[in-house]
Amino acid sequence: MNHWTDLSKKLVLGTDKLSLEPSVLPPDLESAYSSLKDNTDKEDLTMQLSFLLWNYAEGGKVFPTTKKIFTEAAPETQPVISKEKELLLQSILTHQLDDLLLIFLNRCADNKEILPPHILPTIFNKSKTLLEIREPVLKVVGERGKWLLSQNDLWNSTLNKEPQEIWETGKMVERLAVLQEIRKSEPKKSIEWLQLAWNQETAANRLILLEELENNTNEGDISFLEEVLKNDRSEKVKKLSLDFLAKIDSSGCEQKLYDLFHPNFEKDKKGIFKINVPETLSVELRNIGILDLSYRGFTQEESWVFQILSLIKPVRWTKKFATTSKILLEQLSKNKATSKYYKALINSAILHRDVIWSKEILNYEANQKKPDLDKDDFNQLFKQISIEDKQKFFYSKLYSHLGSGINLLVFAINCDFPWSLKFTEDMFAALSLQYKSIYYDRDSIYLLHKFAHSGILTKLDQLGDLRYEDNFNKLLQAMELGSQLAS
Amino acid sequence: MQYTEDMILAKCPDEASKKASRDHSNPKKWLCFFADERAVWGEIKGSGKEPYKVQIDLKDSGSKCSCPSKKQPCKHQIGLFLCYVKNQGSFKLSEQPEVIKEWLNKRDQREAKKGEPKKPIDEVAQAKRAASREKKVSDGILELQLWLKDTIRSGLLDARNKKYEYFDKMRASMIDSQAKGLANRVIELSSTNENLWEETLLKKLSQLYSICLAYTNIQALPEKFQEDIKTLIGWDQSKDQILSQESIKDQWVVLGYEKENNENLTTHRHWLFGSNTNRYALLLSYQAFSQSSPDYTFLAGSVIDADLCFYPSAYPLRALVKENRGNINQTSYTGLESLSVLENQYSTILSVHPFVDRFPVIVKNLVPLKDGSHWILMDEKGKYGYIENSFNKKFELLSVSGGKPLDLSLLFDSYRLFPLGYWQNGEYIAL
Numbered sequence: 001m002n003h004w005t006d007l008s009k010k011l012v013l014g015t016d017k018l019s020l021e022p023s024v025l026p027p028d029l030e031s032a033y034s035s036l037k038d039n040t041d042k043e044d045l046t047m048q049l050s051f052l053l054w055n056y057a058e059g060g061k062v063f064p065t066t067k068k069i070f071t072e073a074a075p076e077t078q079p080v081i082s083k084e085k086e087l088l089l090q091s092i093l094t095h096q097l098d099d100l101l102l103i104f105l106n107r108c109a110d111n112k113e114i115l116p117p118h119i120l121p122t123i124f125n126k127s128k129t130l131l132e133i134r135e136p137v138l139k140v141v142g143e144r145g146k147w148l149l150s151q152n153d154l155w156n157s158t159l160n161k162e163p164q165e166i167w168e169t170g171k172m173v174e175r176l177a178v179l180q181e182i183r184k185s186e187p188k189k190s191i192e193w194l195q196l197a198w199n200q201e202t203a204a205n206r207l208i209l210l211e212e213l214e215n216n217t218n219e220g221d222i223s224f225l226e227e228v229l230k231n232d233r234s235e236k237v238k239k240l241s242l243d244f245l246a247k248i249d250s251s252g253c254e255q256k257l258y259d260l261f262h263p264n265f266e267k268d269k270k271g272i273f274k275i276n277v278p279e280t281l282s283v284e285l286r287n288i289g290i291l292d293l294s295y296r297g298f299t300q301e302e303s304w305v306f307q308i309l310s311l312i313k314p315v316r317w318t319k320k321f322a323t324t325s326k327i328l329l330e331q332l333s334k335n336k337a338t339s340k341y342y343k344a345l346i347n348s349a350i351l352h353r354d355v356i357w358s359k360e361i362l363n364y365e366a367n368q369k370k371p372d373l374d375k376d377d378f379n380q381l382f383k384q385i386s387i388e389d390k391q392k393f394f395y396s397k398l399y400s401h402l403g404s405g406i407n408l409l410v411f412a413i414n415c416d417f418p419w420s421l422k423f424t425e426d427m428f429a430a431l432s433l434q435y436k437s438i439y440y441d442r443d444s445i446y447l448l449h450k451f452a453h454s455g456i457l458t459k460l461d462q463l464g465d466l467r468y469e470d471n472f473n474k475l476l477q478a479m480e481l482g483s484q485l486a487s
Numbered sequence: 488m489q490y491t492e493d494m495i496l497a498k499c500p501d502e503a504s505k506k507a508s509r510d511h512s513n514p515k516k517w518l519c520f521f522a523d524e525r526a527v528w529g530e531i532k533g534s535g536k537e538p539y540k541v542q543i544d545l546k547d548s549g550s551k552c553s554c555p556s557k558k559q560p561c562k563h564q565i566g567l568f569l570c571y572v573k574n575q576g577s578f579k580l581s582e583q584p585e586v587i588k589e590w591l592n593k594r595d596q597r598e599a600k601k602g603e604p605k606k607p608i609d610e611v612a613q614a615k616r617a618a619s620r621e622k623k624v625s626d627g628i629l630e631l632q633l634w635l636k637d638t639i640r641s642g643l644l645d646a647r648n649k650k651y652e653y654f655d656k657m658r659a660s661m662i663d664s665q666a667k668g669l670a671n672r673v674i675e676l677s678s679t680n681e682n683l684w685e686e687t688l689l690k691k692l693s694q695l696y697s698i699c700l701a702y703t704n705i706q707a708l709p710e711k712f713q714e715d716i717k718t719l720i721g722w723d724q725s726k727d728q729i730l731s732q733e734s735i736k737d738q739w740v741v742l743g744y745e746k747e748n749n750e751n752l753t754t755h756r757h758w759l760f761g762s763n764t765n766r767y768a769l770l771l772s773y774q775a776f777s778q779s780s781p782d783y784t785f786l787a788g789s790v791i792d793a794d795l796c797f798y799p800s801a802y803p804l805r806a807l808v809k810e811n812r813g814n815i816n817q818t819s820y821t822g823l824e825s826l827s828v829l830e831n832q833y834s835t836i837l838s839v840h841p842f843v844d845r846f847p848v849i850v851k852n853l854v855p856l857k858d859g860s861h862w863i864l865m866d867e868k869g870k871y872g873y874i875e876n877s878f879n880k881k882f883e884l885l886s887v888s889g890g891k892p893l894d895l896s897l898l899f900d901s902y903r904l905f906p907l908g909y910w911q912n913g914e915y916i917a918l
Contacts, residue, residue, distance in 0.1 A: 008685040014642030043636035048700070050693035055841050059834040061902060063826045063870040070856050070865075072890035087573070090492070094509045117889065121882040148886050151857050460515060468516060468532040470507075477513050 004057040007050060015042050024049060029056055073147035078114045080142075086116060088484055093122060097478050098130055099450060103485055105136035114142035124148070124155040131177035134159055167193050172205060179212050187216045191224045203234040210240050217244050222251045229289045239307075242289040243351055246311040253288060258316050260284055261308045267321060273331050275309075275338050277301045298340065309344035314357045317345075325360040333364075350380040358384035366398035373402050379414055387417045394427065408434050409441050412448055424453040425462065432466040442471045449478035457483065490548070490814075494786035494917070495568045497744060498548070500558050504565070511566025514574050520567065521581035527571045528587050531563055541567045542587055544594055546813040547791070549784045551590065560784075598811060620665050624720060627664025628699045631657065631673070635696045643688050651677050661721075668721035669695065694842060712801040715840055724798055726807060734794035734809045737761030738818045739768065740915055742847055742896040743907030744787040755781045758847040758907060759795075759806075760896065762818040767847045768795055768806040783808065787917035788908065790815050801840040817914050822849030822894055826870040829899065845900035847907065852892035855884045855906070864895065864904055875905040880918045887911070 003026050010018055020042070025033050032052055039045040081089070085108075092100045105123075108115065115123060120141055127134050138159055141148070149156045161170075163178040170178070183190040194209060201209065210228070213221055221244065228241040245253040264276040281290060281304050295303050318325055333342040349357035358381040365371040373381075382390065393399055399411035412427055419427065427448075435442075457480060460467050467476060499505040511531065514520070518538050520529030525545055530538040539554040541563045550564040571578055583591070634657055638646050654677040661670035672695050679688045701708060701716045708716065718724070739759040747754040757770040772782035785791060792812040797803040823829050829850060836843050853864040855874070862881050865871040874881060884906055887893070896915075898905040908917040 005686060008643070008689045011639065011689055012642055012644045012685055014645065015640050041636075043639050046639055047635065047693050047696035050689050051697040051841075054690050054693060055837060058901065059837045062830050063872050063902065065869045066858075066865065066871055067869055068858070070854070070858075070890060087492075091509075094506075117886040118883055120886045124882075144886060144889050147889060148882070151885060152882065457515075465532065470510060473510055473513060473516055476515055477510070480513075 002057060004053045007053055011046070011050075015046050018042070018046065020045055020049065025053060026056065029053070071147065071150075074143040076114060076142045076144065078112050078142055080116050081108060081113045085113075086119070088481060089115070089119065091477070091481055092485075093119075093126070095446075095474060095477055095481070097446075097449075097481060098126075098133075100478065100481055100485060101126070101130070102133050102136070103482075105133055105140055107485070109136045109139035113140065114145070115140050117144045117148075120145050120148055124152070124159070128154070128158050129173070131174065131181075164193075167197075172208070176208065176212065179209060180215070183212050183215055187218055188220050191221055195224060198228075203237060206232065206234060206237050207240065210237060210244075213244055217247050219248060219250045222248060225251075235291055235293060238289065238291060239293065242291075242311065245289070247351060254312060256284070256288055257290075257308055258312050260288075261305075261312065262316070262320060264305070265309075265317065265320075272335065273321070273328070273338055275305060275341060277305050302340065306341060306344045309341050310347035310351065312348060313352045314345050314348045314354055315352075325357050326364065329360060329364045346377055346381070349384075350377065353384055355384050355386070358382075359389055362393065362402070363398070366393070366401045368401070371402055373406065375406055375410065378402055378406050378410070382411075382414045383416075390415050390417065391423060394423075394430075407438050407441070409438050409445060413441075413444060415451060417451060419451045419453050421453040421455040424456045425459065427452075428456055428463060432463050435466055435469070435472070445471045446475045446478050448475055449482055452479055454479055454483035454486075490568070490572050490786065491788065492569060492572060494788045495548075495565060495572060497787050497917070498560055498784065499565055500560075500746075504558055504562060507562035508565035508569060511562050512569035512573060514570055514577060517567070517570065520570065520578055522571060522575075522578040523580060523583060526583060526587055526591060527567060527578065528584070529567050529570075531567070533563070539563050540586070542590060543568050543571070544591060546594075547784055547811055548786055548789075548814075549594060623664045624666050624702070627661055627666050627669070628702055628720075630660060630664070631666075631669060632696065632699050635692060635699070639692060643685050643692075646676070646688060646692070647679060647684060649677075653677075666721045668719045669698070670721070672698075672719075698842065709801065709839075711799050711803075712840065714799040715801055715842065718798070718800075719842055729796050729798055729807050730809050732796050732799075734796045735761065735764055735766065736794045737763050737766070738815060739791050739793055739795070740818065740820060741785045741787050741789050741791065741917070742849075742915075743898070743917055744785070751775060753781070755783065757783055757785050757787075758896075758898070760820065760847065760849060761795075762790075762820055765821055767804060768797070769804045769847075770808065771805055788915055790818050790915075802836050802843055802846070804846055820849060820894070820910065820915070822851045822896075824851055825866045825868060826850065826853075826864075826872060827866075827868070833899065845898045845905075847896060848899050849894065849896045851894045853895050854890060854892050855881070855888050855895075856890070857881075857885060864897070864906070867892070872902055872904045875900070875903050878905050880906075884909070884918065887916075 003024065007024060022030065022033050022037075029052060033049075036045055036048055039048070089101075089104055092104055123133075123137055123141070124145075127137050138145075149159060158174075163182060166174050166178045167182075179190055179193065182193065190212070197209075198206065213225075225241040225245050225248075229238050229245065232238050232241070242253070245251045246257065247254075249255075260282065264278065266274055266276070268274050277299075278301060281292070285304070285308070290304055290307050292300060293303050293307065294300060295306060298306060314325065317328055321328065329342070329345065332338045332345065345357070346361055348354075349361055362373075362378075362381055362385065365373045382393075385393075394411070394415070399406065399408060402411075408430055412431065415427075431445075452475075457476065460476070463472075466472050496505050496508065499508055510516075516531060518530045518532060520527070522528075526543060527545065528540070528542040530540055533539045533554055537553075539552055541550070541552045543550040543564065548568070550560050550568065552561050552563045554561055554563055556562070654674055658670045658673045661667070661673055672691070676688065676691055676695075679691070681687060698716060698719050702720055705713050705716055714724070739761050742758040742760050744758070745756040747756075753774040755770075755772045755774060759768040759770065760766075761768065770783050770785075774781040792815045794809040795806040796809050798805040798807075823832065829848060832848070836846070850864075850866070852867055854866075856863050856865055856871075858871075862874040862878075863871040864874060884893075887909065894910040896907040896909070898907060906918055908915055910916070
């Protein structure tokens, strides 16, 4: 222990028992000690010697030395992106335009260009949460990036882990992302993964994971879904697995439901649609998976009917009654006894992605005095219809009659097709008129950059003051970056 | 002078302001914008009835905006500056409007005034004030010395366990004694929680005691060191007096900039390096909440052609700008060859100014490395110093180096190193 440390330890308990011998100081400071030794004020002497000693120790301190060999990054073999591209990338990162970032990185990877070293930490940090960029990131970070990854366990494990390892050890958000990926390319494997992990998951996580089967739902899912439907403890999970089974024709689930239930849905002698609610749930229906759920405003028996109607393809009814979806919707909703099942038909149109029914429901709602279409249902139904019909909805202003939660912006964001310049101009003009009355969702306006035609950027005068609004400006910025990226 | 986006964004008061400023850097947001060699100005629509008028002095990046924002510089000022840097070509070259001319004239006059002698001082009244203050300080120092002796008598552990009030009471007493430098050091004693706390606390206590002792024997000290002791006690030296001294002309690289917010006061620190004189300087300025802009608005990474006057000190570092002739392009630099040289330099500095605070230094050929959980800077001979934990661009520095040596500017604080920037292809990049 050196003199300075020694003195500080001795002074922890004060000066009472402290003996200030010459040995308190190193030999070099002997002369200094002799000039102070006659000082009878112990605390004064302690303070002076302490400072002297600290100064001596500090002045004589040296940096430590190591003989360790540290690695260097290997020389780059690919060119670094130009300064202009770097500026573009900085802007994309600043505005957090993650979709453009993915395009940018893929473009760099295609051109076999790499990113400059100072940007790499930002990109690696981004890829912790943005799973879709992980693949291109590894292609554009060059030797420097590979070397840097070896210095950061978190980045390294995030980017270099095998998907299966992420699935087994990652956070929920990461696991979900790899499941999504594997679901696209290897749906069978996604089921194997789910089967292995299923019993360890919480009910909430099971529901989230099961939702991923929405994509690529196929015959290979049947046995897993049936198993879940039979044994899972969560009603929500069971219900969702039944939804998926009903979507898969070869499961026979929807057919069986129709066969068992269709006698209950009939037309009376006056030609009025009538739904007979069963008194008990038959063993067959229970075996298919119909649950004793309770919906608000429904009796237990009505809840069974609601579930069943939500699962049967809506086209079955138009065929059975040799009628149109329009007539069926109208009559069903206007009749007090059947109107509560109208929402079940919306559910079934969404579940079975029925284009005709989706369009008809939207038309029907738009023509109601008091439309009451849920925003999520609108999004789902609108997704099904054709581009022409989507545009028709806009020009006939039908969107403005679709329900309180659906404004022009919500509608515009759902117009997920490449907009023509004319459509862009018209949409922006409409937005500039209505923008101030939209009190929510404004910050999502930047999403329109994915569809809007960049030609509008030369006609901004038409937008008036709207272009100075922060969120709208972000949209224009994103469009500009997108068009720069395209060129 | 070539301004960069990073240099400008470093002026933002906070992260939210950076984001807003970037949004305002889109030319399409601006109703109009113009520039000439000296200034940039433009108009932008805000929430007010009239568009906001924004102007930037390219000489020292000073700026002004007519918006009512309390944040300074506001998003419009930074936004226009960024817009100019990114789209210089689209700025129309124009004759300065009257309002811009007036503003620039005022700035020039203010700059020139800094070098002019002020009106004569009433020396008798001044001497009376000084004598009264000296009496107060001397009395305060006696009180503090007694308190320090009591503290060490009870031991370091007892001092560490004392409540905040124990220190705050003495701090207040030092404020009353017009010794704010001592007051600040007293309150620092209340927060000694790190490793080696015994050493740290003893160092602080004995330093404080020695400052008091040095003041009571001030006449026996070297002349310049006397000024350091007075500064440590809390004496402010008159800016006019400093500016009336001989100045040092140089091309000063702004190595780094730090801002520290403390209640109603913001402290700005610009660390400079003179490329001809190889001198370092610290421009320290304080900005009250009500003050619209700080004394200096230099951007880290820029180079200014300026005359500086240094505060007298055994190790002169703090300075004032006497004349600023504006920004110039990157210039040459020199630095220490190894950490051994830095060790020697520090010893020398301590021998003339044992209370020296952290100081800037350029060291060549240092390799930033991650050694387990430690971050170090290593020289060619394997000597290394630890990087301050608070430095938050460690991976950026590591990535830029790729494990190879860089010429770095640093703040040295008792063997802890805080990187300020590095040179790459002859260009200084501030971190």
